[in-house]
Amino acid sequence: MTSHPVIDALLAELGADAVITHADSLEAYRHDRANDPNAGTPLAVVRAASTEDVQAAVRIAAREGVAIVPRGAGSGLSGGSSAVDGAIVISLERMRQIAIDPTVQMAVVQPGAFNAEVKAAAAAHGLWYPPDPSSQEFCSIGGNVATNAGGLCCVKYGVTTDYVLGLTVVLADGRAVKLGGPRLKDVAGLSLTKLFVGSEGTLGIVTEIVLRLIPAQQPPTTLVAMFPTLAGAMQAVVDIKAAMRPSMLEFMDQVAINAVEDVMRMELDRTAAAMLLVQSDESEAVAAAQIVAIEAFCEAAGATECYATSDPDESEALIEARRMAIPAVERRGALLLEDVGVPLPHLGDLVEGVAQIAERNGVEISIVAHAGDGNTHPLLVFDREDAVQSTRAERAFGEVMDLAMELGGTITGEHGVGRLKQPWLADYLGDDVLELNLRIKRALDPDNIMNPGAVFGPL
Amino acid sequence: MTSHPVIDALLAELGADAVITHADSLEAYRHDRANDPNAGTPLAVVRAASTEDVQAAVRIAAREGVAIVPRGAGSGLSGGSSAVDGAIVISLERMRQIAIDPTVQMAVVQPGAFNAEVKAAAAAHGLWYPPDPSSQEFCSIGGNVATNAGGLCCVKYGVTTDYVLGLTVVLADGRAVKLGGPRLKDVAGLSLTKLFVGSEGTLGIVTEIVLRLIPAQQPPTTLVAMFPTLAGAMQAVVDIKAAMRPSMLEFMDQVAINAVEDVMRMELDRTAAAMLLVQSDESEAVAAAQIVAIEAFCEAAGATECYATSDPDESEALIEARRMAIPAVERRGALLLEDVGVPLPHLGDLVEGVAQIAERNGVEISIVAHAGDGNTHPLLVFDREDAVQSTRAERAFGEVMDLAMELGGTITGEHGVGRLKQPWLADYLGDDVLELNLRIKRALDPDNIMNPGAVFGPL
Numbered sequence: 078m079t080s081h082p083v084i085d086a087l088l089a090e091l092g093a094d095a096v097i098t099h100a101d102s103l104e105a106y107r108h109d110r111a112n113d114p115n116a117g118t119p120l121a122v123v124r125a126a127s128t129e130d131v132q133a134a135v136r137i138a139a140r141e142g143v144a145i146v147p148r149g150a151g152s153g154l155s156g157g158s159s160a161v162d163g164a165i166v167i168s169l170e171r172m173r174q175i176a177i178d179p180t181v182q183m184a185v186v187q188p189g190a191f192n193a194e195v196k197a198a199a200a201a202h203g204l205w206y207p208p209d210p211s212s213q214e215f216c217s218i219g220g221n222v223a224t225n226a227g228g229l230c231c232v233k234y235g236v237t238t239d240y241v242l243g244l245t246v247v248l249a250d251g252r253a254v255k256l257g258g259p260r261l262k263d264v265a266g267l268s269l270t271k272l273f274v275g276s277e278g279t280l281g282i283v284t285e286i287v288l289r290l291i292p293a294q295q296p297p298t299t300l301v302a303m304f305p306t307l308a309g310a311m312q313a314v315v316d317i318k319a320a321m322r323p324s325m326l327e328f329m330d331q332v333a334i335n336a337v338e339d340v341m342r343m344e345l346d347r348t349a350a351a352m353l354l355v356q357s358d359e360s361e362a363v364a365a366a367q368i369v370a371i372e373a374f375c376e377a378a379g380a381t382e383c384y385a386t387s388d389p390d391e392s393e394a395l396i397e398a399r400r401m402a403i404p405a406v407e408r409r410g411a412l413l414l415e416d417v418g419v420p421l422p423h424l425g426d427l428v429e430g431v432a433q434i435a436e437r438n439g440v441e442i443s444i445v446a447h448a449g450d451g452n453t454h455p456l457l458v459f460d461r462e463d464a465v466q467s468t469r470a471e472r473a474f475g476e477v478m479d480l481a482m483e484l485g486g487t488i489t490g491e492h493g494v495g496r497l498k499q500p501w502l503a504d505y506l507g508d509d510v511l512e513l514n515l516r517i518k519r520a521l522d523p524d525n526i527m528n529p530g531a532v533f534g535p536l
Numbered sequence: 537m538t539s540h541p542v543i544d545a546l547l548a549e550l551g552a553d554a555v556i557t558h559a560d561s562l563e564a565y566r567h568d569r570a571n572d573p574n575a576g577t578p579l580a581v582v583r584a585a586s587t588e589d590v591q592a593a594v595r596i597a598a599r600e601g602v603a604i605v606p607r608g609a610g611s612g613l614s615g616g617s618s619a620v621d622g623a624i625v626i627s628l629e630r631m632r633q634i635a636i637d638p639t640v641q642m643a644v645v646q647p648g649a650f651n652a653e654v655k656a657a658a659a660a661h662g663l664w665y666p667p668d669p670s671s672q673e674f675c676s677i678g679g680n681v682a683t684n685a686g687g688l689c690c691v692k693y694g695v696t697t698d699y700v701l702g703l704t705v706v707l708a709d710g711r712a713v714k715l716g717g718p719r720l721k722d723v724a725g726l727s728l729t730k731l732f733v734g735s736e737g738t739l740g741i742v743t744e745i746v747l748r749l750i751p752a753q754q755p756p757t758t759l760v761a762m763f764p765t766l767a768g769a770m771q772a773v774v775d776i777k778a779a780m781r782p783s784m785l786e787f788m789d790q791v792a793i794n795a796v797e798d799v800m801r802m803e804l805d806r807t808a809a810a811m812l813l814v815q816s817d818e819s820e821a822v823a824a825a826q827i828v829a830i831e832a833f834c835e836a837a838g839a840t841e842c843y844a845t846s847d848p849d850e851s852e853a854l855i856e857a858r859r860m861a862i863p864a865v866e867r868r869g870a871l872l873l874e875d876v877g878v879p880l881p882h883l884g885d886l887v888e889g890v891a892q893i894a895e896r897n898g899v900e901i902s903i904v905a906h907a908g909d910g911n912t913h914p915l916l917v918f919d920r921e922d923a924v925q926s927t928r929a930e931r932a933f934g935e936v937m938d939l940a941m942e943l944g945g946t947i948t949g950e951h952g953v954g955r956l957k958q959p960w961l962a963d964y965l966g967d968d969v970l971e972l973n974l975r976i977k978r979a980l981d982p983d984n985i986m987n988p989g990a991v992f993g994p995l
Contacts, residue, residue, distance in 0.1 A: 180778045181880045225723045235748075236721055238730065239698055254968045259879050261909035262695055262949035264684045264734050265957075265964050266991065267973050271697065271730030275723050289694075292781050319639045322751050360819035420718045421640045450720035490721035498724075505724050509713045513980070514726050520979035521972070532725070 083141050083165070084121055090133040097122040106168065107160040109153035110212075111414070111497055117162035119146065126171045128245055128253050128284040135282065136251035138165050144529045147278040149188060149217030154414050155495025157223065157277045157531050164529075167282060169219050177202050177290070183242065183259050184288040188219020192226075195288070204290040207234035210491070211400040222283050225275030227491030229396065232449035233324045233358075234291075236491065238274040243287030246273055249280075249522040259287050272517070277493050278528035280521045297324055297358040298368050299392040300385040302375035303349035307432075309379035310351035311425035314448045316374040317355060318421055321367050325356035326449025327399050330428075333443045333456075336405035337398050345398070346382060353380075353448065354399050356392070402445040406456045409441070413457035413474045419486030421451045430480045431455045438473040440466070452490035475501065494532045502532065542600050542624070543580055549592040556581040565627065566619040568612035569671075570873075570956055576621035578605065585630045587704055587712050587743040594741065595710035597624050603988045606737040608647060608676030613873050614954025616682065616736045616990050623988075626741060628678050636661050636749070642701065642718050643747040647678020651685075654747070663749040666693035669950070670859040681742050684734030686950030688855065691908035692783045692817075693750075695950065697733040702746030705732055708739075708981040718746050731976070736952050737987035739980045756783055756817040757827050758851040759844040761834035762808035766891075768838035769810035770884035773907045775833040776814060777880055780826050784815035785908025786858045789887075792902045792915075795864035796857045804857070805841060812839075812907065813858050815851070861904040865915045868900070872916035872933045878945030880910045889939045890914045897932040899925070911949035934960065953991045961991065 087096045097103060098121045106122045120143065123134040138145045144164035151158060160166055172187035175195055179202040186195055192206075192213040199206045209228035210216050220226070222244070227236045243257035257263060257270035273280055304310040310328060317323060329337070329352045338345045345352065355371050357364040364387075372383045386392060406412065419427045428444060431453075435442035446453035455477050459470040478488045478501045488498055488505045503511050518525075518533055525536045546555045556562060557580045565581045579602065582593040597604045603623035610617060619625055631646035634654055638661040645654055651665075651672040658665045668687035669675050679685070681703070686695045702716035716722060716729035732739055763769040769787060776782060788796070788811045797804045804811065814830050816823040823846075831842045845851060865871065878886045887903060890912075894901035905912035914936050918929040937947045937960045947957055947964045962970050977984075977992055984995045 180774060182777070182781065225727065227721045231720060235698070238727065239694070248968075248972070252968050254966075254972060256969065258944070260877050260911075260946055260949070261690060262686045262877050262906070262911045263946040264950055264952050265946050265948050265961060266953065266969065267739075267976055268684065268697065268730050268734045269969070269972060269976075271727055271733075272976075274730075275727045280726075315639060318641070322641065360822060363819065418719050418721050447721070452719075452721045485717070487719055487722040487724050489724050490719070491723055493723050494725065502724060507713075509707075509711050510715065510725065510728070513707070513713060513728060516979040517726055517728075517731075517976060520975040 081120070083137060083143055086137045087121055087123060087134060090137065091123060091130055095124050095126065095130060097124065106148060106166045109151045109156060109158040111154050111156040111159070111495065113156035113159040113496055115496070116159035117164070119160040119164045119166045122166040122168055124168050124171050128247065131167055131247045131282050131284050132251045132253055134165055134167050135247050135249070138526055139250055142524065144526050146528055147282045149220035149223070150191065150215055152212045152216040153220060153224065153495060154492040155489065156497045157493050157495035159496050161530060169217065172284065177204065179204065181259055182290045184290055186218050186286045186288060188217060188222070188283050188286065190218050192216050192218055192221055199290050200293065203293050205293045206240065206288060206290055208237045208240060211403065218286060219283055222274055222286055223277050224491065224493035227447065227452065229325050229327060229447060231447065232326050233322050238271055240289045241270060241274050241286060242289050244270050244273055244283050245285035246281040246283055249524065249527050253284070257287065277495065277532050279518060279532050280527060295358045295360060296387065296389055297356040297392060298364045298385060298387040299395050300355045300368055300371050300383060301395055302353045302380040303346045303382040304351040304378065304380050305349065306379060307351050307428050308425060310353055311428060313353060313375045313378040313380065314424060315421060316378065317371055318449055320370060323355050323371070323449060324358040325354065327354040328446040328448035329399065329402055330444045332441065333402045333406055333445050336409060337401050340401060340405045341398055343398055349381065354395055403454065403456065406443050406458060410458040411461040413470050415455040415457065415474065415477050416489045416492040417455070417477055417481035417486055418452040418490035419481055419484045423484040423486065424448060424451050426484055427453060427481060427486065431477055434473050434476045434480065438469045440469050440473045442473065451486070496531055499532060499534045540579070542596060542602055545596045546580055546582060546593060549596065550582060550589055554583050554585065554589060556583065565607065565625045568610045568615060568617040570613050570615040570618070570954065572615035572618040572955055574955070575618035576623070578619040578623045578625045581625040581627055583627050583630050587706065590626055590706045590741050590743050591710045591712055593624055593626050594706050594708070597985055598709050598983070601983065603985050605987055606741045608679035608682070609650065609674055611671045611675040612679060612683065612954060613951040614948065615956045616952050616954035618955050620989060628676065631743065636663065638663065640718055641749045643749055645677050645745045645747060647676060647681070647742050647745065649677050651675050651677055651680055658749050659752065662752050664752045665699065665747060665749055667696045667699060670862060677745060678742055681733050681745055682736050683950065683952035686906065686911065688784050688786060688858070688906060690906065691785050692781050697730055699748045700729060700733050700745060701748050703729050703732055703742050704744035705740040705742055708983065708986050712743070716746065736954065736991050738977060738991050739986060754817045754819060755846065755848055756815040756851060757823045757844060757846040758854050759814045759827055759830050759842060760854055761812045761839040762805045762841040763810040763837070763839050764808065765838060766810050766887055767884060769812055770887060772812060772834045772837040772839065773883060774880060775837065776830055777908055779829060782814050782830070782908060783817040784813065786813040787905040787907035788858065788861055789903045791900065792861045792865055792904045795868060796860050799860060799864045800857055802857055808840065813854055862913065862915065865902050865917060869917040870920040872929050874914040874916065874933065874936050875948045875951040876914070876936055876940035876945055877911040877949035878940055878943045882943040882945065883907060883910050885943055886912060886940060886945065890936055893932050893935045893939065897928045899928050899932045901932065955990055958991060958993045
C-alpha cells in the first residue's frame with residue numbers, strides 16, 4: 078500500500094480507528110439521500126469524536142489544500158454531502174451527546190444526534206424541540222442546522238434557526254469558535270450564529286449546538302379532508318391560514334394518496350384529487366372551535382369527506398401517512414425531489430403549473446406539501462436506467478424551479494441548495510445578492526476548502 | 537454661505553426639503569438617548585423618504601469617502617446613532633408605511649414606523665407583533681432590527697430576529713438588495729437576512745422589513761410579588777422558569793420601586809427589597825393553575841405580598857409601572873444604562889455583584905431586569921456635572937460588564953454595542969470571534985463608511 082501524506086497525517090493525528098480509507102468503506106460516504114450521480118470519491122473519511130478531532134482534520138486539509146465535505150446522517154436531499162474526488166469527508170456520526178438543562182429550557186447537542194433523539198431527550202423533561210423534518214427518525218441535528226431544516230410544525234412553530242441560540246464552529250483554518258450561547262438575548266457583535274445556520278458546511282463545521290426548547294405540545298386534534306379538485310384544496314388552505322394559525326397544514330395529491338394507501342392500507346379515498354391534513358394544538362375549547370371552522374372551510378371549498386380525531390394514536394397514524402408519502406412514492410421509481418416554495422396566495426398557481434410541466438415533459442410529478450407555509454415537494458418519478466426519461470425529469474426539475482421563481486417563490490424552502498440546485502441559485506438570488514454571498518464565503522473560507530461545489534459551485 | 541461638494545451633491549439629488557445643514561437643526565440629530573458625550577457634529581442630515589433616497593445619499597457618501605450614520609427614532613441606549621464629525625446622518629423618520637397582509641400573517645414595514653404603530657396595525661387584523669421594548673411608543677422598528685431589540689415578552693416569544701423574514705438593505709456602495717421575503721421557509725443561499733439583523737448599521741441600511749405576525753395574545757393574568765430580600769426574588773425567578781414558561785417575568789429593586797412610586801402612586805410597598813411582575817397568557821384554566829404555582833414559588837422564597845389580577849386595565853397599569861422604571865429612576869440624576877445578561881442560574885450572583893460594585897465605587901445602582909431571560913438593566917445614577925461622580929460611574933459601568941463576562945454572560949442583551957460599549961466588545965468576543973466579525977465587516981464595507989466607530993471602533 079502506497080503512503081499518502083494527507084492520509085499519513087490523519088492517521089498520525091487521529092488514529093486508525095477514526096480514519097477510513099478502504100475503497101469499499103468509502104463507498105458508503107459518497108452519497109447522501111439525493112443520490113447525486115456526480116458525487117466523487119473521497120480520499121478518506123474522518124469519523125470525528127470531538128471538536129478537537131474536527132480541528133485536527135481541518136488543519137491538515139488547510140495545510141495540504143485538500144477539500145472538506147462535512148457529513149451528518151447522510152439524509153440530505155440536495156447533495157450537500159455528495160463527496161468530492163480527493164476530499165476528506167468529515168463525518169459527525171459519532172458525536173451524538175445530548176444534554177438537557179430544564180432550568181433554562183435549553184439543550185446542548187452534538188451534531189450527529191438525530192432530530193428524534195433530541196426531541197425524546199427534551200420530552201423526558203416535559204420539553205419540546207419543535208422542528209420536525211419528515212426524516213426526523215434518521216436525520217441529524219447538525220444536518221438540520223446546516224440546511225436550516227423545516228418540517229410539518231413550522232407553519233406555527235418556525236424553522237431550525239428559530240431555535241438555535243449558540244454554535245461551536247470549526248473554521249476553515251482549523252480554529253474553533255463559540256458563537257452565541259445559552260442566552261435568550263445577546264446582541265454583542267454580528268449575528269454570526271444565525272449566519273452559520275443554513276450555510277450547508279460552506280463556512281465551517283458545526284460541532285456543538287445550543288438549542289432553545291419550549292414546553293411540551295398540547296395533544297393536537299387532527300382533521301383529514303378529501304377533495305375532488307386540487308383547486309378546492311388550495312382554496313381551503315388559503316382560507317384556513319387567513320383565519321387562524323393551525324399547528325400543521327399538509328397536502329397530498331392523488332398519486333401520493335394512492336402510494337401511501339398501497340403501503341399503509343388506511344382506507345384513504347383513492348379517487349380523491351387531494352387530501353389535507355390539519356392540526357390544532359390549542360387548548361381543548363379553542364381547538365374544538367378551530368376544527369369546526371376548518372371543517373367549514375373545507376366543505377365550502379368542496380371537500381367530500383372530513384374526519385376529525387383527538388385520539389393521539391389515530392392522529393399519529395395520519396401524520397405517519399404524510400411522512401410516508403415520499404418513501405411511498407419512491408417505490409414507483411427514482412425520484413428527483415423538489416422543494417420549491419411560494420407566497421401562500423400563489424400556491425394554487427404553483428400546483429397547477431407543476432401539473433402542466435409534468436404533462437408537457439411526459440413525466441410523472443406527484444406533489445406533497447407543507448401547504449400552510451407554501452412549501453411544496455413536487456416528486457418527479459422516473460426510471461434512472463432510461464436516458465430519455467432521465468433527461469425529461471431533469472428538464473422538468475429545472476422548470477419547476479423557474480415556475481416557483483416566476484411566482485415570487487424560492488428554489489428551496491428547507492432542503493438546501495446542496496449540489497443539485499446550485500445551477501439555479503444565481504437566477505434566484507440575482508447578481509447582487511449572489512455577489513454578497515460570495516463576499517462572505519471568500520472572507521471566511523478564502524481557499525474554498527469547505528464543501529467546495531456545494532451551494533455556490535466552482536469559485 | 538460657502539459651498540461644500542457633498543452638500544451640493546445631496547441638494548442636487550434629493551432637494552432642499554430632504555437635506556438639513558443648518559447648525560441649529562443638526563443639533564437634534566447628534567445624539568440618541570444614550571447622550572454620548574463624544575458624539576460629533578454631522579455635515580448634513582438626509583431625511584430619506586424612500587429606498588432610492590437612501591441609495592442616492594449612500595452613493596454620494598461612497599464617492600466622496602464620507603461616513604454615514606443611520607438613524608431611526610433616536611431612542612437608542614448605546615450610542616449606535618451618535619453622530620460622527622463630518623458624516624451624513626441618514627434619518628429614516630419619514631419612512632413610516634405599514635402594510636399588513638392577514639392572509640399570510642405578515643407585515644411589510646418601513647424602518648421609521650414606531651414599534652407600537654406596527655403592533656397597532658397588526659392588532660387591527662387580530663394579529664400581534666410580539667417584541668416589546670419598554671420604549672415601544674417611541675422607538676422605531678428599524679432601530680429594533682438594527683439592535684435585534686428585545687423587551688418584556690421575549691422570555692416566551694423571542695426577540696426581533698425571530699420575527700424578521702425579509703429585509704431590503706442599501707449596501708455600502710449604494711446598491712439596494714432584497715434579502716429573504718414573505719416566505720416562512722427559504723434556505724437558498726446564506727442567511728443574510730439574519731446577519732443584517734443586529735448589525736447596528738455597520739453593514740448597510742435597512743429600508744424595508746418583512747415581519748412575521750402571530751395571532752393576538754390571550755388576555756394575560758398578572759401577578760405582583762414583593763420580597764424582603766433580593767436573594768428571595770432571584771430564587772423565585774429560577775424556580776418559576778424551571779417549572780413553566782411565563783409570558784413575562786420582570787424584576788425591580790427597591791430604588792426602582794420607590795422611583796416608580798414617586799411618579800405613579802400605585803401603593804407599592806416602598807420597604808420591599810424587590811418586586812417581581814409575572815404573567816401567564818395561557819388559556820384560562822392553564823393560566824389559573826400557573827398563577828397558583830407562581831404564587832407558591834414566590835411565597836416559598838419569602839414573598840411578603842402576592843397580588844394577582846386578570847383585569848386587563850390593572851394588568852396594563854402594573855406593566856406600565858415596570859416600563860416607567862427607567863424614566864422614573866432617571867429623575868434622580870444622569871443615567872448610565874447597563875444591559876448585561878447572564879445564564880439564568882447566575883442571575884443572583886450578578887445582582888449581588890452589582891450591589892458590591894455600587895458600594896465599592898460609591899455610586900448608586902438600581903436594577904430592573906427582564907429576569908426570566910437573565911437580562912438585567914443596572915441603572916447607574918450620577919451627577920453629570922460632578923467630575924468625581926462621573927468617573928466613578930464610568931468605572932462601575934465597566935466593572936458591571938466585566939462581572940457579567942465572568943459569570944458567562946453578555947455585555948449587551950438587547951440594546952446593542954453602539955459606541956458606549958465598543959471598548960468591551962473585544963474582551964467579550966475574544967480575538968477569534970472579533971476577527972471573524974471584522975472579516976465580514978470588511979467584506980461588506982471595505983471603506984468603513986457605514987456607521988464607523990459603532991460596534992467595532994476604529995478599523
